[in-house]
Amino acid sequence: xxxxxxxxxxxxxxxxxxxxxxxxxxxxxxxxxxxxxxxxxxxxxxxxxxxxxxxxxxxxxxxxxxxxxxxxxxxxxxxxxxxxxxxxxxxxxxxxxxxxxxxxxxxxxxxxxxxxxxxxxxxxxxxxxxxxxxxxxxxxxxxxxxxxxxxxxxxxxxxxxxxxxxxxxxxxxxxxxxxxxxxxxxxxxxxxxxxxxxxxxxxxxxxxxxxxxxxxxxxxxxxxxxxxxxxxxxxxxxxxxxxxxxxxxxxxxxxxxxxxxxxxxxxxxxxxxxxxxxxxxxxxxxxxxxxxxxxxxxxxxxxxxxxxxxxxxxxxxxxxxxxxxxxxxxxxxxxxxxxxxxxxxxxxxxxxxxxxxxxxxxxxxxxxxxxxxxxxxxxxxxxxxxxxxxxx
Ligand SMILES: Cc1ncc(COP(=O)(O)O)c(C=O)c1O
Numbered sequence: 455x456x457x458x459x460x461x462x463x464x465x466x467x468x469x470x471x472x473x474x475x476x477x478x479x480x481x482x483x484x485x486x487x488x489x490x491x492x493x494x495x496x497x498x499x500x501x502x503x504x505x506x507x508x509x510x511x512x513x514x515x516x517x518x519x520x521x522x523x524x525x526x527x528x529x530x531x532x533x534x535x536x537x538x539x540x541x542x543x544x545x546x547x548x549x550x551x552x553x554x555x556x557x558x559x560x561x562x563x564x565x566x567x568x569x570x571x572x573x574x575x576x577x578x579x580x581x582x583x584x585x586x587x588x589x590x591x592x593x594x595x596x597x598x599x600x601x602x603x604x605x606x607x608x609x610x611x612x613x614x615x616x617x618x619x620x621x622x623x624x625x626x627x628x629x630x631x632x633x634x635x636x637x638x639x640x641x642x643x644x645x646x647x648x649x650x651x652x653x654x655x656x657x658x659x660x661x662x663x664x665x666x667x668x669x670x671x672x673x674x675x676x677x678x679x680x681x682x683x684x685x686x687x688x689x690x691x692x693x694x695x696x697x698x699x700x701x702x703x704x705x706x707x708x709x710x711x712x713x714x715x716x717x718x719x720x721x722x723x724x725x726x727x728x729x730x731x732x733x734x735x736x737x738x739x740x741x742x743x744x745x746x747x748x749x750x751x752x753x754x755x756x757x758x759x760x761x762x763x764x765x766x767x768x769x770x771x772x773x774x775x776x777x778x779x780x781x782x783x784x785x786x787x788x789x790x791x792x793x794x795x796x797x798x799x800x801x802x803x804x805x806x807x808x809x810x811x812x813x814x815x816x817x818x819x820x821x822x823x824x825x826x827x828x829x830x831x832x833x834x835x836x837x838x839x840x841x842x843x844x845x846x
Contacts, residue, residue, distance in 0.1 A: 462783065463783065464779075464783050464784070464785050465782070465783055465784045465785070465806070465811060465814070466785050466801070466806055467784055467785060467786050467800055467801050467802065467806055467811055467815055468785045468786050468787035468799060468800075468801050469599045469627070469650075469760055469787040469799045469801055470599070470626075470627065470647070470649050470650040470656075470801060470803060471649035471650070471655065471656055472649065472650055472651070472653055472801055472803035472804045472805060472806040472807075473653065473804070473805045473806045474653055474654060474655055474710075474714075474805065475653040475654075475713070475714055475717050475804070475805040477713040477714070477716070477717055478653060478654045478655065478710040478711075478713045478714040478717075479655075479710070480713070481706075481709040481710045481712060481713035482655065482706045482707070482709055482710040483706075484706070484709050486705055486706065487705065488705075489699070489702050489703040489705055490697060490699065494703070494705065494708075495697060497708060497709065497712055498692060498703075498708065500712060501517075501518060501708060501711055501712050501715065502516050502517060502692065502693075504712070504715035504716065504718075504719055505517070505518065505660050505662065505715065506662070507715075507718075507719060507723065508629055508630050508634070508646075508652070508660075508715065508718065508723065509625070509629070509634055509636045509644060509646075509660070509662045510633065510634050510635035510636050510637060510638065510639075511636040511637045511641075511662050511664070512637060513636070513637075513662045513663060513664050513665075514665075514668075514693060515662065515663040515667075515668050515685070515689055515692075515693060516660075516661070516662040516663075517660070517661060517662075517688070517689075517692040517693075518648070518658040518659065518660045518661070518707075518708060518711055519645070519658065519659040519660075519661050519683065519688075520657075520658065520659075520682075520701065520703070520704050521657070521658070521659055521683075522647060522649075522656050522657060522658075522659060523624075523626040523645065523646065523647030523649075523656075523659050524552070524556075524659075525659045525683065526626070526645025526646060526647065526659025526660070526661050527552065527553060527556050527624060527645055527659075528556050528560070528680065528683055529645060529659065529661055529683045529685065530593075530622055530643050530644075530645055530661065531553075531556045531557050531559075531560040531562070532560045532678055532679055532680045532683055532684075533671045533678055533683065533684070533685045534590070534591055534620060534622065534643065534667065534670055534671065535557060535560040535561055535562045535590065535591070536561060536590075536674055536675060536676045537561035537676060538561065538563065539561065539562050539563070539590040539591075540562060540563045540564075540565065540587055540588060540589045540590055541554075541557040541562035541563070541564050541565070541589060541590060541591050541592075541593060542564075542565050542566075542567065542580070542583055542584060542587075542589045542591070542592045542593070542619065543557055543564055543565070543566050543567075543592075543593045543594075544566070544567050544568075544569075544575040544580065544592070544593065544594040544595070544605075544610070545566050545567070545568045545569075546568065546569040546570070546571060546572075546573060546574065546575055546595075546598055546601065546603060546605075547571050547595065547598035547599070547600035547601040547603065547790075547791075548598075548599075548600035548790045548791050549595045549598055549599060549600060549624055549626070550594070550595050550598065551791075553593050553594075553595065553624060554566055554593075557591075557593060560679070561679070562590070565583060565587065565589070567579045567580050567583050571600065571601045571791070571792060571793060572601050572602075572603065572749045572750055572751070572762070572793075573603065573750075573751075573752070573755070574603055574604075574605050574606060574752070574755045575594060575605060575610065577606075577609035577610050577613060580592065580610050580613050581613045584613050584614070584616075584617045584619065585617070588617075588618075589617065589619040590619060590620065590670075591614075591619050591620040591621070591622045591642075592610065592613070592614040592617075592619045592620070592621055592622065593622040593623070593624075594607070594610060594621075594622075594623055594624070595623075595624040596623050596624060596625045596627075596628040596632075596634065596644075597624075597625070597626070597627035597628035597631070597632065597757050597759070597760065598627075599626065599627045599760060599799070600789075600790045600791060600793065600799075601749060601750065601762055601793070602748075602749060602750050602756060602757050602760045602761055602762030602799065603750055603755050603756075603757065604628070604632060604754075604755050604756060604757045605755070606754075606755075607621075607623065607639050607641070608639055608640075611639050611640040611641065612640070614640075614642075615640055620642040620643060620666065620667055620670065621640060621641055621642050621643075622641075622642060622643045622644070623636075623641050623643075623644045624644075624645060625644045625645065625646040626645070626646050626647040626650060627647075627650050627651070627757065627759065627760055627803075628646075628651075628757075628759075629646035629647070629650070629651060629652060629660065630650070630651035630652045630653075630718055630726060630804060631650065631651035631726075631727070631730045631757070631758065631759035631803060631804070631807075632727060632730065632731075632757065632758065632759065633723075633727055636662060636664075637664075641662075641664075642663070642664050642666050642667045643661070643662065643663045643664070643667040644661065644662050645659050645660065645661040645662075646659065646660045646661070647659060647660075648660065648707075648710075648711055648714065650759070650801070650803045650804065651726075651730070651759055651803045651804040651807075652711070652714045652715065652718070652804055653714050653717070653803070653804030653805040653806075654707075654710045654711050654713075654714035655707065655710055657704060657707045658704065658707050658708070658711055660711075663685070668689075671685050671686065672686060674686075682701065687700050688700050691703075714804075729807055730758040730759050730802065730803075730807050731758045732758075732842065732843075732845075733758070733802050733807050733808070733809065733811075733812050733843075734756070734757070734758025734759060734761060734802055734807075735758065735842050736809075736812050736838075736839040736840075736842035736843050737761050737800065737802060737812050737815070737816070737839065738756065738761050739838040739839060739841070739842055740812070740816045740835040740836065740838045740839035741761065741763045741800075741816075741819075741835065742838070743831070743834040743835050743837065743838035743839075744816075744819070744820065744823070744830045744831070744834060744835040745766070745829075745830040745831070746763050746764060746766060746830075747763070747764045748761065748762065748763055748764075749762035749763065749764055749793070749797050750762060758802070759801060759802055759803045759807065760799060760800070760801050760802075760803070761799070761800045761801075761802070762789075762793075762797045762798070762799050762800075763797060763798050763800065764796060764797055765795070765796060765797060765798060766823070766828050768827075768828075769823065769826055769828055770826070771788055771789075771795050771798070772788075773826065774798075774819070774822055774823070774826070775788060775798070777822045778815075778818055778819075778822065781818070781822075782814065782818045784814065784815055784818060786798050786799065786800045786801070786815070787799035787800070787801070800815060809843055812839055812843070813836065813839065813840075813843075816835045816836050816839055817836060819835070820832060820833070820835055820836065
């Protein structure tokens with residue numbers, strides 16, 4: 455039987471989507487205009503400028519691709535790779551695996567460099583692999599959402615440059631949460647998503663390409679195998695002097711992204727990063743004070759916006775997550791792949807990254823874990839978090 459939509463109001467503290475900022479939801483409800491309307495062209499230009507700010511780039515070709523983060527990944531791969539090209543992909547989690555899959559489907563011969571899930575990729579291994587062949591690109595995930603690892607990029611970027619390979623980065627969980635600095639780091643092409651630290655609904659994949667990458671795309675010998683993601687055509691809609699229709703832009707989603715990026719711009723990027731760093735530390739200190747072990751051992755490689763914590767011995771993953779949802783309306787994530795049933799993934803992303811949520815999730819976990827018989831120093835989690843929160 456037909457019923458009007460009435461979704462529950464949740465506090466989204468998983469690996470994404472995060473809570474959308476109210477301004478993004480309001481923007482999404484604005485009246486439609488046409489995708490060729492001069493007023494919309496103005497919105498597109500502003501979105502591109504604001505995206506340059508969060509990517510840390512001056513790249514002309516910066517745009518939101520239609521589709522979720524995975525469409526961004528595929529955009530980079532199908533546009534940069536021609537059949538028979540060689541790609542070196544770094545894998546330390548599920549999204550690195552997806553990138554290798556996507557590169558292979560785009561026609562690349564894929565070589566992988568791996569690290570255990572929960573650790574960063576070792577640049578020495580990348581250098582060794584890169585020296586053995588002529589790679590068109592080296593691909594890596596900046597913020598591995600399946601493990602909570604923040605990957606240092608500088609050394610690997612240098613290796614790519616020294617070997618004449620494009621440096622291609624997945625920034626889905628880093629954009630708006632930790633600095634990317636694409637130009638400074640030497641990233642040739644990057645993609646992201648809207649539903650994490652940007653606090654907009656899912657559905658767009660911001661992407662950016664420097665001149666080196668654009669050169670590769672515009673001077674291919676073979677046709678780009680995807681019509682929908684073909685940047686030779688889409689660039690004419692997003693950047694041409696005369697805008698050429700390619701596909702109908704998802705206008706309301708672009709309104710929402712405009713509002714989301716505006717909120718970040720107003721707070722100031724440095725303040726946004728500082729908020730994520732401070733609250734992420736408060737949560738992580740809180741969990742450790744409860745006797746739990748963080749998956750990522752090296753504190754320098756921990757993402758502030760996505761914390762991964764091992765589920766204590768004898769505690770049932772689903773029992774805890776169901777109670778969080780039922781009693782507190784809080785969503786957190788479980789583990790993926792080899793980490794299924796072993797970790798929780800707790801997000802503090804964008805609009806979800808608030809003091810209120812740190813206190814709430816720690817308090818809720820203390821109550822639930824205590825009920826389930828987990829032995830720990832009660833109140834210690836909140837106290838450790840409050841210590842960090844008390845520092846300005
Ligand atoms: C690091 C990373 N890459 C790619 C993706 C794919 O994005 P989407 O699910 O929006 O297609 C995700 C989604 O969680 C992600 O976290």
